[in-house]
Amino acid sequence: MTADALAAANQDRFAAETERFRRELLAHCYRMVGSAHDAEDLVQETYLRAWRSYAGFEGRASIRAWLYKIATNVCLTALAAHRIRVLPSGLAGPYDGPDRPPSHVAPDEVSWLEPFPDGWVTPSADDPAAAVIARESLRLALIASLQHLPARQRAILILREVLAFSAAETAQILDTTTAAVKSGLQRARARLDELEPESEQLLEPTDPRARALLDGYIAAFERSDAGLLEQVLRTDATLESTPFREWYAGRKNCIHMLDAYVLDTPGTWRMLATTANGQPAAVIYRDADGAFRANGIVVLAPTATSASQVVAFHDPALVAMFGFPDLLANRK
Template sequence: MDQDRFPADTELYRRELLAHCYRMVGSAHDAEDLVQETYLRAWRSYAGFEGRASIRSWLYKIATNVCLTASRPRPIRMLPSGLTGAYDGPDRPPIPVAVGEVSWLEPLPDAWITPQADDPAAVVVGRESLRLALIASLQHLSSRQRAILLLRDVLAFSAVETAQMLDTTTTAVKSGLQRARARLEDLDLEPAELLEPTDERALALLKGYIAAFEHSDASLLEQVLRTDATLEATPFRDWQAGRVMCIHILDAYVLGEPGDWRMIATTANGQPAAVVYRRDASEVLRADGVVVLTVTAAGVSRVIKFHDPALVGTFGFPDVLNG
């Protein structure tokens, strides 16, 4: 193949490969590095590409195997709800996990993977396959089962194509897919009736959640959260189940005074989200992390806060806000 054609032949797949690598490893930053490695390997071997498979499937084979190699020495990425049951002990602030004890799941900015073509169907498929509940559940599969499930059920490659990508047999692919599907059925995925982040009801719920923090008004959360809502935040082991408990924890230990928080709406993993700033002792609003909401017509069913200031920059926002 003509090496000069490599950018034109491969670049249009970069965003979907980024989404694939993220599904495999659960980290936006790691996925970005893995895509870079994928393109480096593809460029080096492009001259020998003979077209026996499509460019797309060839790139997916490289990307999947790059992810499988990277996954071997790394711990799986988790959310607090994947570590233990909801906290129901004595009233106290949530306890953080020791640094390095857990590798935490990261959110993915929608802007990184939004299809360039104006294809609403593609957008919906992408969002459904990137929601945090699914990404968290995928991490409980072996890396090979995860690859098989994604290639077959998300990307719709045939069993034969998947076997070729993974250098295995179709029998092994079919068996691995059965086990992966059965494992996911045992895990607690989110309800099917989720609202799209562009839905007016979803936008109103996100606005209400932001207002509760910026005004330090716990009563506003009663209008936003479902009765069965859950609340979790990295790097804390404790997480809460039920609106009453969620509001109590936020009111007692988080909300603070009016003006302590500022949030800017965005989207992550096909869900409503916000980048979060907190006012420090010098009255400066500094990056604090990202919060992602799971929203239904009945209200917010799940709140996940990622306490990592670096994520604010990942979503394209400044480290410090004026005002």
């Protein structure tokens, strides 16, 4: 066999052994860094490093554990050089100041959390039970809380409690001791309990009640009808959006802000249903010069009665990431 043929055979074998883990590694990197864009780059770097060291991989660990070791360390290196990603609620308490529009935050001041397309994780043909588990571990509130953990504690908690690696396997992945893993997990759990003392019981995005809430939210925007939001938002609902500093607590405050500064006139907004972070979501478009231009993504937290949280990400680049066009024809 020629050198070229041997290299091609090795590459084919590498792809056959590793490609099936790409989706879960993408979710892992997102949990670690809070950015879908960065997660894509980090998984690409993971596979480049894995290919370079593939010849020396002798099966001393499972191929999956080996890839997670590389991916986790790639993430830890990236996190050492970047600020944590947050939502507005991670900066300060809810806004209770004078009535005024929300204020933009300068791009160099804050790194914002990003939503994650559900389609990146598990295709519909895969195991439905596995899909549910994957979605639950990507809930927006959980991802936001994880970003406030020290990076290595974050890695330990994800490896142990989301991915179900043993303490010994986690220690091997992180080049540390089992005792250090157990201690780190205990501290991470305690900190997570402080950040998210009561985890919300959310509906699956496929639940008809969740879709009804999303449809109601979309209708409120497309018709510029603040009254419809009364049927969507829970009394204690919260509303936040990037890249704005202020966020709002309580249905009355949320609806007032949207009605006063966002809804505009009927036909200003158009939204297309999707899913993100295991939650119902919509792609946002805004009317501009006779066409609807990409604006961002909005994600709802649906409970059995109404939405407890709305998070809007006003970043046009996210629309393409979710597989939607940048421009829609104006339907007027």
